[in-house]
Amino acid sequence: ELRFYESRLVPISLIYLIATALCVFNRLFFCTPDKFGPYDYGSENACRSTVIGLGYGGTWLTSLIVNILQLQAWPIGLGVWHISYYTWFSSAYAFCIVCYPYLERLFVGREKPGKLVWTHVWLQVIHLATLVLMEAVYLSRKADTEWVNYWVWGGYMFPPFWAVRFACGMFLGLQFREYRPHEKVSAWIWGVVTDTITLVCLVAYVLMIH
Known part of the structure; x- marks a missing residue:
């Protein structure tokens, strides 16, 4: 497992740290101590304290620690600067790799007939449960816009929720490895099916924006 983690996490972590360093350099220029302000929900000024309410140095320190350790997708990330906004997914992805x-040991043998359907069912039940949980809490607290904003933001990034989706794709990959549908005579049918799904989604998107 150590070799697996080393081969998967070390390369992306090095690239991630370089990108983060460049973003830190950029923020240091536009967010100087004299421009720093107190926390103000809804403000478009990025050079402010977070919901935790720390000063300039404290906000920088906590943000650097959380970002360097790739923890910004976890709830602690709600209280720090996202120095490199889109790298939150690196945090979620690293958890999926861990x-x-x-998950592989859990799924071994479940791609066989009998266990396959029930494994899919339980994966989808867990997946839908995460969505229902997010929506139910949102609806129960939607009058408090600040609270629900952090709830939705934190829930969207939350690595265990992404791990569920990762597990769904991973189990599907194990099935492909087991049954090798691309090597069968009827493989062209699945090409037509996937192209049709793509076309339907494209048409639905066009209709939706109009």
Whole structure:
């Protein structure tokens, strides 16, 4: 497992740290101590304290620690600067990689007939449960816009929720490895099916924006 983690996490972590360093350099220029302001929900000024309410140095320190350790997708990330906005997914992805060996052991043998359907059912039940949880809490607290904003933001990034989706794709990959549908005579049918799904989604999107 150590070799697996080393081969998967070290390369992306090096690239991630370089990108983060460049973003830190950029923020240091536009967010100087004299421009720093107190926390103000809804403000478009990025050079402000977070919901935690720390000063300039404290906000920088906590943000650097959380971002360097790739923890910004976890709830602690709600209280720091996202110095490199889109790298939150690196945090979620790293957690999925950590889960991979354990999920693989869990799925071994379940791609066989009998267990296959029920494994899919339980994966989708867990997946839908995460969505229902997010929506139910949102609807129960939607009058408090600040609270629900952090709830939705934190829930969208939350790595265990992404791990569920990762597990769904991973199990599907194990099925492909087991049954090798691309090597069968009827493989062209699935090409037509996927192209049709793509076309339907494209038409639905066009109709939706109009």
